[in-house]
Amino acid sequence: VNTGWVKCTLCPKECELGPGERGNCRVRVNIDGKLLTLVYGKPCAVHIDPIEKKPMFHFLPGTSIFSIATAGCNLHCKFCQNWDISQKEPEDTENGDLPPEKVVQAARDSGCNSIAYTYSEPMIFFEYTRDASSIARQAGLKNILVTAGYISEKPLRELCKVTDGANLDIKAFSDDYYRNVCDGDLATVLKTFEVMKEEGVFLEITNLIVPTLNDDPGMIRELCRWLVKNGGPDVPLHFSRFFPMYLMRNLYPTPQKTLETARDIAKEEGLHFVYVGNVPGVDEDTNCPQCGIVLISRIGYSVTANKLVNGHCPNCNAVIAGVWK
Amino acid sequence: MKRKTDKNKLVENAPKWTRRGFGIFAALATAAAFLWKPKITRKKPEVSGAVADHWEPLPHKKG
Numbered sequence: 001v002n003t004g005w006v007k008c009t010l011c012p013k014e015c016e017l018g019p020g021e022r023g024n025c026r027v028r029v030n031i032d033g034k035l036l037t038l039v040y041g042k043p044c045a046v047h048i049d050p051i052e053k054k055p056m057f058h059f060l061p062g063t064s065i066f067s068i069a070t071a072g073c074n075l076h077c078k079f080c081q082n083w084d085i086s087q088k089e090p091e092d093t094e095n096g097d098l099p100p101e102k103v104v105q106a107a108r109d110s111g112c113n114s115i116a117y118t119y120s121e122p123m124i125f126f127e128y129t130r131d132a133s134s135i136a137r138q139a140g141l142k143n144i145l146v147t148a149g150y151i152s153e154k155p156l157r158e159l160c161k162v163t164d165g166a167n168l169d170i171k172a173f174s175d176d177y178y179r180n181v182c183d184g185d186l187a188t189v190l191k192t193f194e195v196m197k198e199e200g201v202f203l204e205i206t207n208l209i210v211p212t213l214n215d216d217p218g219m220i221r222e223l224c225r226w227l228v229k230n231g232g233p234d235v236p237l238h239f240s241r242f243f244p245m246y247l248m249r250n251l252y253p254t255p256q257k258t259l260e261t262a263r264d265i266a267k268e269e270g271l272h273f274v275y276v277g278n279v280p281g282v283d284e285d286t287n288c289p290q291c292g293i294v295l296i297s298r299i300g301y302s303v304t305a306n307k308l309v310n311g312h313c314p315n316c317n318a319v320i321a322g323v324w325k
Numbered sequence: 326m327k328r329k330t331d332k333n334k335l336v337e338n339a340p341k342w343t344r345r346g347f348g349i350f351a352a353l354a355t356a357a358a359f360l361w362k363p364k365i366t367r368k369k370p371e372v373s374g375a376v377a378d379h380w381e382p383l384p385h386k387k388g
Contacts (some may be wrong), residue, residue: 016383
């Protein structure tokens with residue numbers, strides 16, 4: 001008996017949708033007993049960015065990356081910095097018509113050798129991301145996900161097959177925080193980290209520090225310990241500065257001191273590559289973890305010097321984790 | 326020409342139930358004017374899209 005109901009199994013929310021109903025992500029809808037994605041080939045944002053903006057500091061530094069996004073997200077972070085597209089339905093944004101093969105063509109035409117699925121949440125435009133990534137890979141381009149990692153294991157593994165790198169946003173090392181502020185859960189995101197690592201996706205981590213909510217030094221230490229234990233000391237970690245946005249305009253921007261404290265904690269816990277984001281001029285360089293010399297100098301999103309030689313330190317020949325060519 | 330009815334005396338001379346009815350009507354109209362908000366009807370485009378992956382029918386689920 002077909003009742004016309006369907007269950008979306010893309011993310012752990014597993015929305016059960018009656019006829020005409022739309023999922024929590026706002027972009028997957030049940031039409032006549034079939035689940036449709038409303039955003040396939042319809043990006044609402046298309047830009048060419050420096051790859052450092054993602055942020056990816058250990059992945060083809062100094063290059064431009066073709067970046068696309070569609071409306072919608074399956075998390076609803078109260079501090080979302082891109083809420084004007086992520087918390088909207090596709091009908092509320094201005095969308096282009098750019099099927100996967102045209103994404104790849106446009107990336108090549110603009111001289112980019114990688115594509116980022118970013119700004120909102122690439123997991124909810126899963127089919128678009130996967131198909132564009134697949135074509136891009138055949139064309140010799142690399143694919144980057146900038147994601148909160150809230151996805152079920154099966155589609156995640158499928159996506160990892162065509163993904164080269166990811167910036168995974170771990171919003172806090174607290175399940176309460178995920179549930180109360182983001183409408184998600186921590187365990188799924190940690191599982192995503194483990195699966196991506198297992199599938200050979202190069203990972204960088206972002207942690208947006210929101211004053212009074214996730215700036216507890218103990219929580220930051222726990223996050224760093226978990227990263228060292230599960231990803232090793234070479235996982236790059238970006239502590240990012242929060243600015244008042246969306247539903248959290250009552251909070252002040254993250255003080256620089258808080259970010260520096262977080263950086264010190266991460267280094268104490270053994271992480272080799274710790275960066276402070278959204279504060280130009282602070283902790284943007286990559287240093288050799290063995291001899292300490294500056295390997296990559298940055299100002300904002302610009303790389304001003306890159307001394308790496310085939311991914312090695314020119315001074316002590318240490319191997320530096322990353323995708324360098 | 327002299328009016329047959331003095332308009333100023335219309336309400337005053339009206340029966341009591343009419344005056345009360347007018348008062349109630351006026352009160353309701355005022356309240357409605359403050360409370361009523363037009364329903365914003367946004368015309369949504371026809372929903373169309375590609376068939377997604379990673380979903381399953383729920384044959385036993387009823388609304």
